[in-house]
Amino acid sequence: MKQIFLLYIATLSALLCGCNGDVFINDYAPSAEEIKLSDTDSTVTVSFKASNWVIRNVFSTDEDGAFREVLGDIYAKDGHLIAMNSPFYMSEEETVKMVIDQPDIHLTIERTDETHLCFSKPENMNLEPMMLTVNVGNDYDEREISVELEPSSRYEIDSIVYALDSYTYQDNVTVDTKMIKMTNATSEVINYIIMPYSHFLQEYTFTNLYIAGNPYRQNDVLKIFKGNIPTVPAPETERFNNDVSKKLVMKETTIQLNETTQCLPVPEDIFNIYKMFPINPHKLQICTIECCYGQFNVYCDIYVSQPRTGRKHLLKGILEIKAPISHTLIVGKEQDFNM
16 A cells, blocks of 8 residues: 555656646736826836736727727837837747837837836827726736726927928819999999909818828827817918919918818908999999919928927828919999899
8 A cells, every 4th residue: 555655646746747837836917907097107017926928919998899909019128129000919928018109099018027017108198098908928827907098188289380382282273253243322433342352261271180200090190189279370372463472471370270171261461452343323233253262282390299298299291272363353234223
C-alpha cells in the first residue's frame, strides 16, 4: 500500500509540473475596472498584479447599443508607428501605445511597462460623457476596464487666414432676376433710381472642413465648438468703378463658422452703383434686373485652441462665395398708371 501511495504522489507531481504555470500563478487583475477622465483629471494609471496580459481591443457603444471598435494610431516600444487607423491589439506582452485622435474624442492609451497601463490626454467634444471599454487578458482570462470621458471644454478660434491671392473663380454660375415697377403718380416728371445690387444677396458656405494631420473621416469637425458657433471675418467682393470686380478684399463682413449656406446683403459701397430713369407723369415702366453670380472658392486656415488644456488644432477648408458680379437692366415700354 505504501508503494502504491508513493507512486500516486510521484504521478501527481509529474502532472502538476507538466502543466502551464500561468494557469495557477500570476493573477494579473487590474487595480481598477472603472476610471474617469476629464480636463482636470487628465491622467490615470491602472496597475496590474502581474505582466501576463495584453490588450485585446478597445470599443465603444453607440446610441442603439451596438458595439463599435475604436481605431487609432498604434506605436511600438521604440516609438515608431506600427499602424494607422487600426484596432489596438497586442499579440505579445510588450510596451505599446494607441493614440485615438478623432474629431469628437482624443485619448492616449499606453502600456508604460509590464504592469502599468496609462490613460492620458483625454478629450470629448460631445455634449454627453463618452464611454469606452478596454479589453485586457491572456489565453485563460479576460477583463474589461470601463473608461468614461467627461465632456471637454470647447475650443475657441485664435485666427482665420484666407488665401486671397490664390482663390479659384467660376463665372456665371447662376443668374437671378428681379422685376421692379417704376411708377409716377404725380403730375411732374420724376427720376426713379435703381440700385441693382440692393435687390440681391450673396451666399457664403464653408465646405470640406477637416482637422489638419488627422487621417480619419470627419463629418462633425465643428463639434469642437460644442454648439457655440463662432463668428469669423470673411472676404467680400471689391467695387471697381461702376461695377463689381472679380477681386476679394477683407473689410467688415462677418459670418458664422458652419456648413450651412448664409445669405448676406451685398457690401454697402456697391449700393452706389445705380442708374436713374425719368418717369413721365401718371406713367409706369417695368425694369427687369438680371444679375449674374460668380463663385469664389477660397482656401482658409482656421487656428483654434482649448484655453483650459492649451491643446491646439489647425482646421482647413474652403469658403465658397456666390456674389453678384454683373447686371443687365431691361426697361419695358411706358404704360399708363391708373391709381
